[in-house]
Amino acid sequence: MSALRIALPSKxxxxxxxxxxxxxxxxxxRSNPRQYRARMxxxxxxxxxxxxxxxxxxxxxxxxxxxxxxxxxYDIVAEHRxxxxxxxxxxxxxxxxRCSLVLAVPEGWVDVTSVADLAExxxxxxxxxxxxxxxxxxxxxxxxxxxxxxITYFELVEVSGAIEAAPMLETADIVCDITSSGVTLxxxxxxxxxxxxxxxxxxxxxxxxxxxxxxPERLEATHGLLELIEAYLRSRQQVSITANIRGESAEGVARxxxxxxxxxxxxxxxxxxxFPKDAAAGDWFALTVVVGExxxxxxxxxxxxxxxxxxxxxxxRYVFEQQSWTFEALKRQLYGPADDKTDLEKTxxxxxx
Amino acid sequence: MxxxxxxxxxxxxxxxxxxVLPPEDARLRRLEANLRRSFERFGYQGIQxxxxxxxxxxxxxxxxxxxxxxxxxxxWNRRLCLRPELTAxxxxxxxxxxxxxxxxxRLHYAGPSFxxxxxxxxxxxxxTQVGMELIGAAGPAADAEVLHLACAGLEAVGIKKYRLVxxxxxxxxxxxxxxxxxDHAQGLVLDQLEPVARGRLDLDGAVARVVDRLGGGRxxxxxxxxxxxxxxxxxxxxxxxxxxxxxxxLSRASLPIEGGARQPHQIIQRLLARANRPDPTDQVRxxxxxxxELRSAAGQPARLERELRPVLEKRGLSTTPxxxxxxxxxxxxxxxxxxxxxxxxxxxxxxxxxxxxxxLVFEIYVDAEDGPLQVCGGGRYDDLVRALGGREAVxxxxxxxxxxRVELALGTAESPRPPRVLVVGVDPxxxxxxxxxxxxxxxxPQLIVEQDVRLxxxxxxxxxxxxxxxxxxxxxxxxxxxxxxxxxxxxxxxQETVVPRGELVGVVQRQLA
Numbered sequence: 001m002s003a004l005r006i007a008l009p010s011k012x013x014x015x016x017x018x019x020x021x022x023x024x025x026x027x028x029x030r031s032n033p034r035q036y037r038a039r040m041x042x043x044x045x046x047x048x049x050x051x052x053x054x055x056x057x058x059x060x061x062x063x064x065x066x067x068x069x070x071x072x073x074y075d076i077v078a079e080h081r082x083x084x085x086x087x088x089x090x091x092x093x094x095x096x097x098r099c100s101l102v103l104a105v106p107e108g109w110v111d112v113t114s115v116a117d118l119a120e121x122x123x124x125x126x127x128x129x130x131x132x133x134x135x136x137x138x139x140x141x142x143x144x145x146x147x148x149x150x151i152t153y154f155e156l157v158e159v160s161g162a163i164e165a166a167p168m169l170e171t172a173d174i175v176c177d178i179t180s181s182g183v184t185l186x187x188x189x190x191x192x193x194x195x196x197x198x199x200x201x202x203x204x205x206x207x208x209x210x211x212x213x214x215x216p217e218r219l220e221a222t223h224g225l226l227e228l229i230e231a232y233l234r235s236r237q238q239v240s241i242t243a244n245i246r247g248e249s250a251e252g253v254a255r256x257x258x259x260x261x262x263x264x265x266x267x268x269x270x271x272x273x274x275f276p277k278d279a280a281a282g283d284w285f286a287l288t289v290v291v292g293e294x295x296x297x298x299x300x301x302x303x304x305x306x307x308x309x310x311x312x313x314x315x316x317r318y319v320f321e322q323q324s325w326t327f328e329a330l331k332r333q334l335y336g337p338a339d340d341k342t343d344l345e346k347t348x349x350x351x352x353x
Numbered sequence: 354m355x356x357x358x359x360x361x362x363x364x365x366x367x368x369x370x371x372x373v374l375p376p377e378d379a380r381l382r383r384l385e386a387n388l389r390r391s392f393e394r395f396g397y398q399g400i401q402x403x404x405x406x407x408x409x410x411x412x413x414x415x416x417x418x419x420x421x422x423x424x425x426x427x428x429w430n431r432r433l434c435l436r437p438e439l440t441a442x443x444x445x446x447x448x449x450x451x452x453x454x455x456x457x458x459r460l461h462y463a464g465p466s467f468x469x470x471x472x473x474x475x476x477x478x479x480x481t482q483v484g485m486e487l488i489g490a491a492g493p494a495a496d497a498e499v500l501h502l503a504c505a506g507l508e509a510v511g512i513k514k515y516r517l518v519x520x521x522x523x524x525x526x527x528x529x530x531x532x533x534x535x536d537h538a539q540g541l542v543l544d545q546l547e548p549v550a551r552g553r554l555d556l557d558g559a560v561a562r563v564v565d566r567l568g569g570g571r572x573x574x575x576x577x578x579x580x581x582x583x584x585x586x587x588x589x590x591x592x593x594x595x596x597x598x599x600x601x602x603l604s605r606a607s608l609p610i611e612g613g614a615r616q617p618h619q620i621i622q623r624l625l626a627r628a629n630r631p632d633p634t635d636q637v638r639x640x641x642x643x644x645x646e647l648r649s650a651a652g653q654p655a656r657l658e659r660e661l662r663p664v665l666e667k668r669g670l671s672t673t674p675x676x677x678x679x680x681x682x683x684x685x686x687x688x689x690x691x692x693x694x695x696x697x698x699x700x701x702x703x704x705x706x707x708x709x710x711x712x713l714v715f716e717i718y719v720d721a722e723d724g725p726l727q728v729c730g731g732g733r734y735d736d737l738v739r740a741l742g743g744r745e746a747v748x749x750x751x752x753x754x755x756x757x758r759v760e761l762a763l764g765t766a767e768s769p770r771p772p773r774v775l776v777v778g779v780d781p782x783x784x785x786x787x788x789x790x791x792x793x794x795x796x797x798p799q800l801i802v803e804q805d806v807r808l809x810x811x812x813x814x815x816x817x818x819x820x821x822x823x824x825x826x827x828x829x830x831x832x833x834x835x836x837x838x839x840x841x842x843x844x845x846x847x848q849e850t851v852v853p854r855g856e857l858v859g860v861v862q863r864q865l866a
Contacts, residue, residue: 083368109615110603111624116568121615123537124623130614147421150541150566152412155432173614195565 004048004221006040007062007070009055009203013097017071017203020096024228025318044224045217059206063087068211068218069225075101075178075201079138086209088333091226091326094203095233099180101138103145103196106167106174107189114194118174119151125173126153135159135172138198142176145198164188205229213334226327231318237293238316241300243308244274245285253285253306260302290316369470369478376770384510384760385463385483391506392461392485395498400460402442404467408432410441414740416708418544422468435467438707439482440751441737447488448743456489456747463756475726475758484731484753488738491748493677496713496733497684499750503717503729504691506754512719512762514694515728519682519715520703521674522732524665526711528643531670532636541566542640546704549641550648556641563637568627587625596621643668644702651700654682661701674701674712681713709734715752719762728758772865775823777805777814779830784808787829790839790854794827797862818844825861 008017008028018028021040028050030038038050053061058070059080074092081087105112112118122132132154136142139156146154157172164184166172176198179185185192205225212219247253250271257269274284287308291299300311366372373381389399408425411434425434436442439462451458463483472478485502487495500517507515525546529539541563548554554562587595599621650660657675665672678699685691705714714732718725731752738747774794778787787804794802803823805814811828818826828840839857842849843864852860 084365109620111620111627114568116566117627119566120537120568120623124619125614133614143425144421147417150417150544152417152420156427170614 002215002217003046004043004069004218004225005051005067006048007051007053007058007067007072009058009071010036010052011054013055013203014052016096020094020203024232026225026228042228043221045221048221059087062206062208065208065211067208068215069205069207069222071203071205073097073099073201074204075099075138075141075199077204077206078199078201079141086211088207088209088212088330089204090207090222090330091205091229093233094205094229095236097201097203099178099201101141101176101178101198101201102185102192103134103198104164104175104177104179104185104190104192107191112193115149115151115196118193118196119149122151122153131155132174133157133172134174134176135163135166136176137163138176141198145176149195162188164190207330209334212330222330223324223327226330227320227324228318230324230326231320234319234321235316238290238319239293239296239313240288240290240316241296241303241311241313243287243303243311245287245303245306245308246282247285247307248283250285253287256306257287257289257303260306290319367478369472371477371479381481381756381760384763385481385756387510388483388506388754388756388759389461389463391509392459392502395459395502397459397461397485400443400446400462401464402436402439402446402462404436404465405433406436406442406445408434410445410741411437413441414707414709414737415441416540416544416706418547418706419468422470424467424469437468438466439464439484439753440486440707440734441709441741443486443751444488444737444749445741447486447747448738448741451488452744452747457495458488459485460488461485474723475721475755475761477757480758481756482753483756483759484751486749486751488749488751489747490750491733491735493680493713494684495748495750496677496681497688499731499752500681500685500715501688503715503731503752503754504685504695505688507717507728507759508692510759510763512728512759513692514719515692516696516698516718516720516725517715518698518700518703518718519678519713520700521678521713522704522710523674523677523712524647524670524701525640525644525704527670528668529640531668532639534633534636534640538563538567538633538637540708542637543704543708545641546644546702547706549644550702550704556638556645559641560634560638564634567633567637587628592622592625595625599624644704647702648700651702652698654679654697654699657699661699677713705730705732709737709740711735713750721762726758726762727755728762729754771799771801772824773801773803773822774825774827774861775803775805775814775818775821776827777811777829778808779811779828781808783829783831783834786834787827790827790829790857793854793858794861797858800861800865815842824865827857827861 008014021028026040026042028038028040030050036052038052039047040050041047051061051067055072056076058072059076061067062070063080063086065086069090071094077087077089103115103118105118109121112121118132125132132151134142134146134154135157137159139158142156146152157166159166159171163175163177165188166175167190168188175190178201179192182192207222212222245253245257247256250273254269254271269287269289272286274286276282276284287303289299296313300313303311408423409432411420411423415437419437423434423437425432427433443460443462447458447460461484463481465479466482467479469478470476485499487499500519504515504517525543526539529542534542545554545559545563549556549559587599590598596618600617646664647661650656650664652660657679662672662675665675682697703714703716705716710732712733712735715730716727717729719728720726729752731750733748733750735746735748737749739745776787776791776794778784791802791804794800807813815826823844826842826844828842833839837854838851839854840849841852841857841860841864
């Protein structure tokens with residue numbers, strides 16, 4: 001019996017990660033909040049072992065195989081990946097901790113609003129015998145991004161501590177750093193430039209390739225984890241609506257409701273006969289349908305048009321489909337190249353739905 | 354490390370690199386030697402330069418496309434790289450220590466180069482360039498020598514069916530200047546010519562990419578922090594006055610121009626210059642359309658006059674490139690006949706992946722199973738010596754083969770294997786005697802003589818001889834030492850004969866003849 005080992009990010013990431021797992025139905029227990037070890041309940045095959053680590057260290061822990069899975073930032077994965085590593089991205093979009101790696105220049109550079117301007121400034125500095133100095137903790141991503149945009153005369157500056165302060169301290173000219181709201185950039189009198197987004201990032205789940213391949217029990221626990229994550233993410237912003245509608249037959253009610261368009265639901269409405277307390281009230285049907293939160297009021301309105309009286313709406317907690325597409329994608333990553341094209345299409349279909 | 358019984362995990366070789374195993378290694382070395390031998394007959398001398406170079410060497414003139422694919426790194430605060438090609442290295446060596454030599458200097462070289470690209474058939478991340486440079490000679494006579502050697506080298510190693518494509522970059526360079534493009538914009542266009550020529554990018558895509566890198570098609574008043582129209586209003590004033598007003602406005606708006614490395618007046622001037630710059634889209638499109646027109650006029654050398662001359666004349670461009678290509682091809686013929694199966698194509702749109710070329714450029718293709726395989730490329734680069742810090746401009750021209758690609762083009766025809774003999778002592782005591790016998794056998798030219806050194810006896814040695822496809826085994830024991838004889842076993846026929854030691858060399862030569 002081997003328990004799944006998973007690394008979760010500590011420090012500023014901890015609360016939001018535990019919140020996310022809680023929503024997925026996974027509870028992390030530990031004897032006190034300063035413990036680095038804990039157990040996570042809610043997966044098949046028993047509790048998983050949890051270790052809390054800094055998000056930047058989790059990549060190495062997973063790559064080295066001391067844990068099977070880890071939650072960290074996509075930016076960190078993109079920076080640290082190599083062609084021959086042991087990492088598989090198990091789920092790339094967990095939907096929290098969104099941020100961007102951007103190029104930012106001093107506000108005083110009023111002539112620089114785009115990456116193309118930056119390229120010219122690099123040329124200008126070069127002819128003055130200087131290189132554009134870029135402070136960053138993401139040297140691989142920054143270098144590739146600048147090269148790809150024709151900026152070749154630059155120097156990456158390794159800064160310990162606050163990257164954003166580097167231009168003010170004149171240890172660098174510009175920065176390539178993570179931002180979510182842009183507040184820190186503004187406080188340091190920096191501005192982002194058009195076309196200067198290096199990577200859009202959010203939390204993601206990564207796994208150790210060989211570890212998952214070699215242990216069917218851990219792989220099965222991973223399957224359970226993905227089912228829950230995927231069903232939770234799919235359920236967000238979905239509401240389940242139940243309405244009582246007067247009508248002549250179930251088919252007639254369904255036809256009227258479908259014709260209104262808005263309340264088609266995930267596949268179509270469920271219509272069931274209601275047996276009213278008062279037989280003189282006529283024929284009534286209960287209709288259940290799942291719609292997006294953003295169209296809730298429109299859906300209610302069209303149901304009223306279709307003859308609905310009482311309408312209740314509840315938040316949906318999970319939406320499961322006939323299988324976990326991310327787990328199928330993981331298996332293809334683990335067991336070799338995909339030869340089943342239809343499966344791939346399905347994988348992309350759900351993420352856009 | 355604690356010792357365990359478990360074997361250590363094997364080390365994988367780096368992706369995109371290859372181990373060259375026997376007999377492949379011998380084949381490649383022979384091929385390299387044959388290619389370089391043809392250069393030596395024309396007075397070229399070998400040169401070796403380091404694989405490790407300062408990154409700066411390739412930043413100067415190689416072009417952005419190659420820079421993005423370099424193995425570059427920082428080692429103890431020095432920016433270094435693995436060389437992506439050898440011409441820049443050879444020219445650095447020339448500038449460093451050969452500037453005083455009588456011109457022309459003729460050099461040839463071979464060695465590994467590194468590019469971080471998607472590995473595929475005929476493309477590894479480490480590959481071997483074999484090439485030459487003719488330094489200090491300008492004009493068609495020098496170009497023709499380089500062209501001739503590129504073709505003759507291939508023919509010397511057995512490639513007779515190939516296509517030589519000759520171009521000239523001066524027409525494109527002149528057009529870009531005529532269009533009034535900045536150096537930066539010209540470089541961006543030049544970098545995209547190769548992807549366009551190879552069909553990796555269409556014309557619209559190329560225009561969009563260059564315009565995007567130049568800041569898009571909306572230059573006027575696009576300064577995000579300045580009110581629209583203001584820069585153009587300022588631009589009508591004398592520069593000093595405009596700068597003063599702009600600085601004033603910006604400081605009133607609490608946007609102090611503290612550029613760190615950049616002076617406030619530089620920032621303001623660039624802001625104003627940018628506002629006055631026209632939308633580059635039309636210029637860039639005109640450049641790519643011109644190149645496309647050159648491409649459609651490409652073909653047999655006879656088309657130079659009929660098709661290409663009017664294209665250049667129509668735009669008021671110099672026709673010198675046509676004259677130079679014609680003259681070089683004329684001289685090339687005078688070197689003597691090349692293979693009947695080779696073809697020459699003239700294509701003035703030909704662009705190489707490197708930015709330092711200035712004049713005639715060329716590539717050689719061989720048809721392979723999966724399409725044309727480029728085995729050779731080169732051209733004239735008259736500005737590189739200055740760019741690398743040379744005292745004066747020195748014209749130069751050269752080319753390089755991709756050794757592995759030449760081999761791929763040749764196919765894996767089995768070359769004759771030299772004969773091999775193994776000498777075995779029956780006991781360890783017999784080893785010194787066996788060594789003397791082996792020494793005598795090595796006087797036979799071409800013969801490879803191996804010595805049994807595992808000393809595990811005749812049976813074990815014969816087993817090895819079988820697996821290693823040895824032709825003859827010479828066995829010596831106490832009896833043979835006493836009689837001054839040896840036992841000669843023919844591994845092909847399994848026959849053994851006793852041969853007097855004095856006659857051994859003669860007998861071996863006869864048996865292998």
